[in-house]
Amino acid sequence: GAVVSQHPSWVICKSGTSVKIECRSLDFQATTMFWYRQFPKQSLMLMATSNEGSKATYEQGVEKDKFLINHASLTLSTLTVTSAHPEDSSFYICSARGRDRDLNYGYTFGSGTRLTVV
Amino acid sequence: AQKITQTQPGMFVQEKEAVTLDCTYDTSDQSYGLFWYKQPSSGEMIFLIYQGSYDEQNATEGRYSLNFQKARKSANLVISASQLGDSAMYFCAMTVYGSSNTGKLIFGQGTTLQVKP
Numbered sequence: 001g002a003v004v005s006q007h008p009s010w011v012i013c014k015s016g017t018s019v020k021i022e023c024r025s026l027d028f029q030a031t032t033m034f035w036y037r038q039f040p041k042q043s044l045m046l047m048a049t050s051n052e053g054s055k056a057t058y059e060q061g062v063e064k065d066k067f068l069i070n071h072a073s074l075t076l077s078t079l080t081v082t083s084a085h086p087e088d089s090s091f092y093i094c095s096a097r098g099r100d101r102d103l104n105y106g107y108t109f110g111s112g113t114r115l116t117v118v
Numbered sequence: 119a120q121k122i123t124q125t126q127p128g129m130f131v132q133e134k135e136a137v138t139l140d141c142t143y144d145t146s147d148q149s150y151g152l153f154w155y156k157q158p159s160s161g162e163m164i165f166l167i168y169q170g171s172y173d174e175q176n177a178t179e180g181r182y183s184l185n186f187q188k189a190r191k192s193a194n195l196v197i198s199a200s201q202l203g204d205s206a207m208y209f210c211a212m213t214v215y216g217s218s219n220t221g222k223l224i225f226g227q228g229t230t231l232q233v234k235p
Contacts, residue, residue: 042228
């Protein structure tokens with residue numbers, strides 16, 4: 001089946017530093033990648049949508065200069081949290097969509113990254 | 119715009135009993151898909167079941183079934199014979215396939231299910 005590998009699974013960083021999160025589709029080509037943010041006991045909030053080779057589309061209220069998304073290839077998308085602050089501490093998870101919509105009905109999730117900014 | 123609503127923040131169920139988790143949705147698109155996911159404390163999203171808007175039969179996957187009532191715009195998840203391992207957070211989600219298709223998967227607020235032994 002389709003697998004999306006997300007790394008790191010958890011990270012602790014100092015305030016003011018940047019953190020990069022990677023999502024790789026291992027056995028399919030991810031034409032679209034969705035990035036979500038989730039606070040404890042809350043829903044998954046869509047941050048942005050990226051299509052391979054083009055700029056990401058950000059949801060309203062999400063700072064594109066703070067959350068940099070790159071989707072340079074069909075198997076790799078990255079989310080960089082720049083100048084991280086404690087309020088950016090959250091669970092970040094990606095979801096990949098490939099050409100074959102029969103795979104998980106079109107959506108394969110990474111395992112998530114728990115970011116803690118101290 | 120599409121919207122998903124889950125009104126039960128938390129639910130308890132006795133082991134081996136059935137439980138229904140509520141989900142209502144709103145969209146002006148005629149073609150859409152409804153999903154249920156399970157999220158244990160580890161955070162991974164586990165796909166449970168899918169219902170397409172044009173599917174005439176309610177979806178079933180093992181102990182999971184989806185009670186799809188299109189006119190009421192509801193897509194409740196029924197878990198039969200609950201097990202202790204079913205304790206987790208459950209999310210209802212939707213995507214639209216029509217003219218406003220962006221591929222986005224939008225989630226409800228989630229319901230935390232606890233199974234009692």
